[in-house]
Amino acid sequence: MTTEHSEDPQRQRLREQLEAIHIRTEKATSWHDEAGRLRGLLNNDGYVPVRTKLAGEDLDFLGDARDTLLTFAELGLRLLDLHQPRDAGGITSDTAHPILRCRSCMWRWPCPTFRAMSESFGTPRVPSPA
């Protein structure tokens, strides 16, 4: 395995796209606290008239945020479908807890992909400082 210099171009392109999304998202302002404050201002029609200043980085993020999130959610669901446990078969002394393996990557369950997803989505995000 000599991969350092010759990463698969498709893999490299994917990495660059993901890094670009990450950088664009990091630069955008978090709306977490502001959304909470604005929620209290909803009018009877269910809207809040907003006047705000948006930085260029915020517009970059907002312009693609919906599509990007939909893509990520779809990716997550596809990974979840791919990486699920199955009985590994064979003889075990503990019939109540049979050895399970991932049906896709064959690692012992929970596989690294599922664990990475659990760690990413299972932990609530700490709100960024205002």
Ligand SMILES: [Zn+2]
């Ligand atoms: Zn797996």
